[in-house]
Amino acid sequence: MLKIKNLKASLEDEDKQILKGIDLEIGAGEVHAIMGPNGSGKSTLSYVLSGKGGYVVDEGSATLDGADLLDMAPEERAAAGLFLAFQYPVEIPGVGNMTFLRTAVNSQRKARGEDELNAAEFLKLVRIEAKSLKIDAEMLKRPVNVGFSGGEKKRNEILQMAMLAPKMCILDETDSGLDVDAMKLVAEGVNAMRNGKRSFLIITHYQRLLDHIKPDVVHIMANGRIIKSGGPELALEVENNGYADLLNEVA
Amino acid sequence: MEALEDVVKEGVDAETVEAVKGVAGKYKYGFATDIETEYAPLGLNEDIVRLISSKNDEPEWLLEWRLDAYRRWLKLDEPDWAMVNYPKIDFQNIYYYAQPVSMKEKPKSLDEVDPKLLETYAKLGIPLREQALLAGVEMPEGERKVAVDAVFDSVSVGTTFKEELGRAGVIFCSFSEAVKDHPELVRKYLGTVVPSTDNYYATLNSAVFSDGSFVFIPEGVKCPMELSTYFRINAENTGQFERTLIIAEKGAQVSYLEGCTAPQRDTNQLHAAVVEIILLEDADVKYSTVQNWYPGDENGVGGIYNFVTKRADCRGDRSKIMWTQVETGSAITWKYPSCILRGDDSQGEFYSIAIANNYQQADTGTKMIHLGKRTKSRIVSKGISAGHAQNTYRGLVTMHPKATGSRNYTQCDSLLIGNKCGAHTVPYIEVKNNSSRVEHEATTSKVDDDQLFYCLQRGVGEEEAIALIVNGFVKEVLQSLPMEFAMEAQKLVAISLEGSVG
Numbered sequence: 001m002l003k004i005k006n007l008k009a010s011l012e013d014e015d016k017q018i019l020k021g022i023d024l025e026i027g028a029g030e031v032h033a034i035m036g037p038n039g040s041g042k043s044t045l046s047y048v049l050s051g052k053g054g055y056v057v058d059e060g061s062a063t064l065d066g067a068d069l070l071d072m073a074p075e076e077r078a079a080a081g082l083f084l085a086f087q088y089p090v091e092i093p094g095v096g097n098m099t100f101l102r103t104a105v106n107s108q109r110k111a112r113g114e115d116e117l118n119a120a121e122f123l124k125l126v127r128i129e130a131k132s133l134k135i136d137a138e139m140l141k142r143p144v145n146v147g148f149s150g151g152e153k154k155r156n157e158i159l160q161m162a163m164l165a166p167k168m169c170i171l172d173e174t175d176s177g178l179d180v181d182a183m184k185l186v187a188e189g190v191n192a193m194r195n196g197k198r199s200f201l202i203i204t205h206y207q208r209l210l211d212h213i214k215p216d217v218v219h220i221m222a223n224g225r226i227i228k229s230g231g232p233e234l235a236l237e238v239e240n241n242g243y244a245d246l247l248n249e250v251a
Numbered sequence: 252m253e254a255l256e257d258v259v260k261e262g263v264d265a266e267t268v269e270a271v272k273g274v275a276g277k278y279k280y281g282f283a284t285d286i287e288t289e290y291a292p293l294g295l296n297e298d299i300v301r302l303i304s305s306k307n308d309e310p311e312w313l314l315e316w317r318l319d320a321y322r323r324w325l326k327l328d329e330p331d332w333a334m335v336n337y338p339k340i341d342f343q344n345i346y347y348y349a350q351p352v353s354m355k356e357k358p359k360s361l362d363e364v365d366p367k368l369l370e371t372y373a374k375l376g377i378p379l380r381e382q383a384l385l386a387g388v389e390m391p392e393g394e395r396k397v398a399v400d401a402v403f404d405s406v407s408v409g410t411t412f413k414e415e416l417g418r419a420g421v422i423f424c425s426f427s428e429a430v431k432d433h434p435e436l437v438r439k440y441l442g443t444v445v446p447s448t449d450n451y452y453a454t455l456n457s458a459v460f461s462d463g464s465f466v467f468i469p470e471g472v473k474c475p476m477e478l479s480t481y482f483r484i485n486a487e488n489t490g491q492f493e494r495t496l497i498i499a500e501k502g503a504q505v506s507y508l509e510g511c512t513a514p515q516r517d518t519n520q521l522h523a524a525v526v527e528i529i530l531l532e533d534a535d536v537k538y539s540t541v542q543n544w545y546p547g548d549e550n551g552v553g554g555i556y557n558f559v560t561k562r563a564d565c566r567g568d569r570s571k572i573m574w575t576q577v578e579t580g581s582a583i584t585w586k587y588p589s590c591i592l593r594g595d596d597s598q599g600e601f602y603s604i605a606i607a608n609n610y611q612q613a614d615t616g617t618k619m620i621h622l623g624k625r626t627k628s629r630i631v632s633k634g635i636s637a638g639h640a641q642n643t644y645r646g647l648v649t650m651h652p653k654a655t656g657s658r659n660y661t662q663c664d665s666l667l668i669g670n671k672c673g674a675h676t677v678p679y680i681e682v683k684n685n686s687s688r689v690e691h692e693a694t695t696s697k698v699d700d701d702q703l704f705y706c707l708q709r710g711v712g713e714e715e716a717i718a719l720i721v722n723g724f725v726k727e728v729l730q731s732l733p734m735e736f737a738m739e740a741q742k743l744v745a746i747s748l749e750g751s752v753g
């Protein structure tokens with residue numbers, strides 16, 4: 001599914017390398033988690049993969065089912081099936097959540113040469129997905145993320161993910177700011193989407209989320225590199241002991 | 252020191268400005284109609300004023316009124332307080348009257364109109380046929396119809412649905428016809444809202460206006476369809492000076508739309524119009540404009556200079572005027588549709604979207620003059636600037652001593668795309684009684700890279716993303732437009748910003 005080889009990326013405006021050689025391979029249907037200290041480059045990795053401006057790739061490659069991600073425009077990567085649930089979802093005043101969702105869904109369908117969903121088909125789908133995430137109709141009518149609480153914004157990200165049905169989902173700290181019940185809802189949402197063809201990369205600071213969404217592999221990222229990979233037990237180790245030992249190990 | 256935010260944005264903004272360059276070529280109404288045209292001699296003097304008057308077979312009093320205005324205009328100086336820069340206009344190097352030769356004999360019905368003219372309007376999406384069509388928006392049979400008065404350079408080409416409207420008692424015709432057929436109404440109301448002494452451009456217009464639209468809705472009548480006038484400038488080097496007069500008697504209701512376009516040329520052309528609206532007791536008038544004059548190219552060459560005076564006089568108690576404008580065109584816009592709230596409990600509303608891209612300059616806003624008791628006004632202005640454009644909101648709200656218990660609410664928001672453009676807000680507020688209340692809110696923001704990336708990551712392309720964000724920004728104003736028009740306006744907003752992001 002996702003193959004990242006020796007990926008190095010710097011800030012465009014400063015001579016500062018953030019990603020210093022990432023190697024990561026996620027197979028179809030797998031769930032990988034990335035943990036790591038603040039500022040280690042986790043969000044940057046998600047941005048470079050999804051094509052956000054402000055970064056330059058110095059070296060390496062990233063492919064999605066063989067297609068060169070780094071060569072595509074951000075919206076093409078999205079249409080190819082890459083989805084990023086943002087750490088900080090932005091507000092778009094005046095643009096209805098439903099309008100936004102429908103524009104997004106149909107833009108991707110169009111880009112893939114599929115028929116656009118008509119209003120009725122779309123509405124039916126949204127209703128089902130919104131219900132399982134306990135997002136009420138009122139929230140769907142409001143402008144995108146405007147006045148949403150932190151947790152509501154995160155649930156809205158998962159709603160978008162469910163509607164867009166991507167094959168590679170990156171979740172950047174979707175669990176931060178969620179209360180216990182909301183976290184369960186999000187985890188259920190993710191688990192419901194898990195299947196043999198869809199993969200997940202879950203960025204998190206807490207073992208908690210991984211209790212609900214069981215990862216196949218856990219990676220520890222520090223200073224722009226993946227310093228250790230292992231099974232779910234690695235997350236427990238971090239939870240109990242912090243990063244100090246792991247960082248010393250590589251030093 | 253530069254704000255941190257600006258430093259972070261710099262990179263993308265350079266791209267933005269680069270991309271904005273593509274926009275001018277996309278003006279969709281820039282074609283010219285090849286049609287034999289008769290001009291008045293170049294320049295302006297009393298003989299030209301007389302010639303225009305005689306072209307319309309005007310009575311003596313109207314000629315005198317024009318000449319008075321002309322003599323006064325000679326003594327006036329062009330105003331320079333607006334935030335717009337342009338080379339001095341040479342008023343002697345303009346044609347003040349141009350009409351297609353085929354219009355010399357006024358056609359008696361639409362069937363007799365020169366096919367070239369009909370074709371021009373069809374191409375603009377304004378078929379001059381009596382069917383329910385407006386700007387390409389098809390309405391199912393039996394739905395609301397729109398009557399159109401089509402003004403081409405200095406003359407009205409034709410007006411649709413005149414008979415059907417006539418049966419309801421509504422008069423909708425060209426201004427020149429009104430002078431012939433309803434001289435008493437014209438004489439009673441002309442210049443009573445915008446006197447010929449009002450300002451430089453209004454005075455000029457009073458001297459040389461050639462045609463325009465006339466609307467009269469009698470007491471108690473709700474106009475059975477939307478009325479609209481479509482202004483087209485075609486002839487080169489020619490000024491268009493139209494005059495619109497709308498009278499809504501007691502309890503009358505009408506919704507009126509105005510559209511305007513011009514060919515793409517590398518010289519500037521002058522448009523100086525006057526619109527007067529009179530509202531008696533309980534009258535309700537909606538006046539909407541989609542101004543899409545040629546804006547000039549990406550280097551600021553060419554485009555229309557648009558100097559317009561529009562004013563509504565709410566003479567009757569409880570009368571209500573609503574101005575909505577979508578200003579996307581013109582190299583220079585100088586326009587302040589105003590409301591004189593004279594009647595007690597009268598209401599004025601002004602909703603505006605002004606988009607300036609490339610080198611366009613817009614200085615626009617409104618005046619709310621509260622004279623009557625418990626009068627209310629509401630101003631919602633959304634300015635969008637891209638490229639090197641300058642966009643100014645200029646507004647005046649005055650509460651006179653007798654306007655007790657009155658209210659105004661003003662909201663001006665500006666959106667900047669890129670960092671070479673500017674937005675300015677110039678509100679004047681005068682409150683001369685202590686029971687009235689004035690509220691003013693203003694914001695300036697940028698189309699944010701993070702918002703854009705969010706849209707892109709969801710698969711929405713760049714142009715559609717910017718249109719989505721901008722349409723969100725102007726939503727409140729779009730909602731105040733008649734429905735058929737709102738969709739057109741939404742598309743227009745997207746078109747005028749095409750290519751404004753990298």
Ligand SMILES: Nc1ncnc2c1ncn2[C@@H]1O[C@H](COP(=O)(O)OP(=O)(O)OP(=O)(O)O)[C@@H](O)[C@H]1O
Pocket residue numbers: 011018036037038039040041042043044045054087
């Ligand atoms: N646009 C930028 N300008 C300046 N510095 C940046 C930029 N983007 C990232 N960085 C820097 O790169 C490093 C990695 O940031 P990143 O956001 O990827 O960390 P993270 O691992 O996601 O951290 P957190 O756990 O706090 O979310 C940080 O030092 C950050 O300050």
Ligand SMILES: [Mg+2]
Pocket residue numbers: 042043044087172
């Ligand atoms: Mg992060």
